Every structure is written in C-alpha cells, then in structure tokens.
Amino acid sequence: MISMTLGYMTNYHQVDKSSLYSPDGVWKISKLSKSSACGDIKRHLRSHGANAMMQDQDEANEHEQQQANDIETKLSPLITRLDDVEKRVEHLEMTEKDWQANPPASKTDVRQIWDKLEDMENRLRRNNVRFVGFPEGREGGDAVKFLEELLPNLLDREGRREIEQAHRVASQRPTPGDRPRLILARFLRLSDWDAVLRAARNKGKLSWGNSTVMLFPDYPRATKMKRDKFRECKKKLHELGVSFRMLFPAKLRIETSEGEKAFDCPRKAKAFRDAMQ
Known part of the structure; x- marks a missing residue:
C-alpha cells in the first residue's frame, strides 16, 4: 500500500x-x-x-x-x-x-602315478617276511643270525637262507604279558623268500619251544586289500579240490585241465570258478 x-x-x-x-x-x-x-x-x-x-x-x-x-x-x-x-x-x-x-594332473595321471608308487613299494618290500610269535628278546642282539640258524629246524629244510637284515618292528618294547613285537626280515634272494614261505605253508603249524610261530609276506596295505578280495574264491577252489596260487602282487592263478588261467579281477575269477562246478 x-x-x-x-x-x-x-x-x-x-x-x-x-x-x-x-x-x-x-x-x-x-x-x-x-x-x-x-x-x-x-x-x-x-x-x-x-x-x-x-x-x-x-x-x-x-x-x-x-x-x-x-x-x-x-x-x-x-x-x-x-x-x-x-x-x-x-x-x-x-x-x-x-x-x-x-595344467594340473588329470585323474588318469594321478592313477598312473599312484600305480607306479604302489609298484615301487611292492618291489622294495618284495623279499620281506614277517615273523610273528617269537618271544621278546630271544634273538639277542643279532636277529639275522638268530633267524638263519633256526629256520632249517623250524621248516624242516636243509640249507642256509641268507638274510640281508632283520629287526623287531616298533620302537617301544612291550610290557610283560603283552604280545611280542614281530620280526621283519629281508632275504637277500627272492628264491629264498619264496622257498621259506612255501615251506611254511606246506608244513602248516610251526612251533618254536612253547611258542606258535607264523610267517607272512610283507605286503603294502593296498596290495594286501587287493589280495584279500580273492579270499572267498580261494576258499571255494580249495573245497572243490582245484589247485591255485596267488601271484605277486595280487593275481590268482588257477590250474585247469586246459592249462592255467590267471585273474587280476576277483569278479572274473569268481565267474570262472562258478562255471567249473
């Protein structure tokens, strides 16, 4: 305004x-x-x-x-x-x-490497035998001499089997009453290794003093599992009276009228055994 x-x-x-x-x-x-x-x-x-x-x-x-x-x-x-x-x-x-x-290794490459390592371990332990049952300390300080001297009497076989090295497995000495540690021995020759195990298998029960002694091949765990898969087949072959033999590392060889058949597959070995009945 x-x-x-x-x-x-x-x-x-x-x-x-x-x-x-x-x-x-x-x-x-x-x-x-x-x-x-x-x-x-x-x-x-x-x-x-x-x-x-x-x-x-x-x-x-x-x-x-x-x-x-x-x-x-x-x-x-x-x-x-x-x-x-x-x-x-x-x-x-x-x-x-x-x-x-x-590029990383493929499954095939890993499988091949694993097979080679397993084969190397099998070869390194090929001549080894595991002695179970000898009382603790009886070998004294020389397990090689102990085994070489008792094997002829234990197996009822003449001749010296040359052992390259032997020792108790595991470092801790068991307490009285515990199971004694096994003795692991490596034979110098594969022929001696085979002869000792064959003689032990043929004799059956082995006794040394008051102790029962058993001998086993020293297979790696993977190889032992493969061989164990043939156990059922071997049992049936034994019942049928069929001769057979396990080959190293895990192969079953069956003797037939037509010759020998070798199997590295338990399933195929079982099928062949069933066809024999």
Missing part, C-alpha cells in the same frame, strides 16, 4: 495544478491513480509469485536430493558386492591362465 501511495503521489505531481479542479483534471487524476495502482499490484503479484515459485523449486530440489540419497544408500551394498565379484572374476581368470600354463 505504501508503494501504491507513493506512486499516486508521484503521478499527482506530474499533473498541472491549475487544471486540478476542472472536470478534465479530475478525470486525469483518476486515470493516473488507477494506472499506478494496477502497476503496483502487478509488481506485488510478480514479487510474491516469484518467491512462491522459488520456494516450490527449493522444495522440489530438496525432495530430489533426498531421493538421490536414498538411491545411493540402496546402491552402496550392491556396488560393494559388484567390486567383490569383479575381484573374484579377476582371480579366476588369473588362476585359469596359470592352469593353462601349468
């Missing part, structure tokens, strides 16, 4: 005062007043409208900023996970390149 009044006063001074009281002067004053008031009103509306628009724009900007903040908050974990995925993919790509440059 103050601006409107000032405007009116400004317009009033622009009018010739000598004509104020004429009809035409009154009309001019009225026209100037209306024109000034309209201009002030328009300026007032423009000012308030601009302020309102600026306030609305500020509110809109604030709302958009809040939405952007919410979106950023939700995207932050996803971005972190994406970074982690990228790192893992990069690691896998590097690993694949390493594998391509140095």
Whole structure:
C-alpha cells in the first residue's frame, strides 16, 4: 500500500495544478491513480509469485536430493558386492591362465602315478617276511643270525637262507604279558623268500619251544586289500579240490585241465570258478 501511495503521489505531481479542479483534471487524476495502482499490484503479484515459485523449486530440489540419497544408500551394498565379484572374476581368470600354463594332473595321471608308487613299494618290500610269535628278546642282539640258524629246524629244510637284515618292528618294547613285537626280515634272494614261505605253508603249524610261530609276506596295505578280495574264491577252489596260487602282487592263478588261467579281477575269477562246478 505504501508503494501504491507513493506512486499516486508521484503521478499527482506530474499533473498541472491549475487544471486540478476542472472536470478534465479530475478525470486525469483518476486515470493516473488507477494506472499506478494496477502497476503496483502487478509488481506485488510478480514479487510474491516469484518467491512462491522459488520456494516450490527449493522444495522440489530438496525432495530430489533426498531421493538421490536414498538411491545411493540402496546402491552402496550392491556396488560393494559388484567390486567383490569383479575381484573374484579377476582371480579366476588369473588362476585359469596359470592352469593353462601349468595344467594340473588329470585323474588318469594321478592313477598312473599312484600305480607306479604302489609298484615301487611292492618291489622294495618284495623279499620281506614277517615273523610273528617269537618271544621278546630271544634273538639277542643279532636277529639275522638268530633267524638263519633256526629256520632249517623250524621248516624242516636243509640249507642256509641268507638274510640281508632283520629287526623287531616298533620302537617301544612291550610290557610283560603283552604280545611280542614281530620280526621283519629281508632275504637277500627272492628264491629264498619264496622257498621259506612255501615251506611254511606246506608244513602248516610251526612251533618254536612253547611258542606258535607264523610267517607272512610283507605286503603294502593296498596290495594286501587287493589280495584279500580273492579270499572267498580261494576258499571255494580249495573245497572243490582245484589247485591255485596267488601271484605277486595280487593275481590268482588257477590250474585247469586246459592249462592255467590267471585273474587280476576277483569278479572274473569268481565267474570262472562258478562255471567249473
């Protein structure tokens, strides 16, 4: 209103005062007043409208900023996970390149390596015999001499069987009343190893003093498990009166009227045995 009044006063001074009281002067004053008031009103509306628009724009900007903040908050974990995925993919790509440059062994390669290691162990232990039942300490300090001297009487076989080395298995000495430790002996010649085991098998029960003595080949665990799978088949062959023999390391040889048949698969040996009945 103050601006409107000032405007009116400004317009009033622009009018010739000598004509104020004429009809035409009154009309001019009225026209100037209306024109000034309209201009002030328009300026007032423009000012308030601009302020309102600026306030609305500020509110809109604030709302958009809040939405952007919410979106950023939700995207932050996803971005972190994406970074982690990228790192893992990069690691896998590097690993694949390493594998391509140095490919790992396949199952076939591992099987071949395992078979070679098993064969090496079998050969290293081929001439070994495990003596079970000799009382603890009876061998004195020389187990080789002890076995070489008693074997002819134990097996009822003449001739000296040369033993390369022999010792008690396990380091801790058993207490009185416990089972004595076995003696592991390695024969110098494979022929002596075979002759000793064959003689022990043919004689049956072996006695030394008041002790029962048993002899076993020193097979690795894997080889022993393979040989044990033929146990049922060997039992049935024995009942049928069929001659057979286990070959090293784990092969069953069956004697027939048509010749000998050798099997390294227990299932095939069983099928052949069943066909003989």
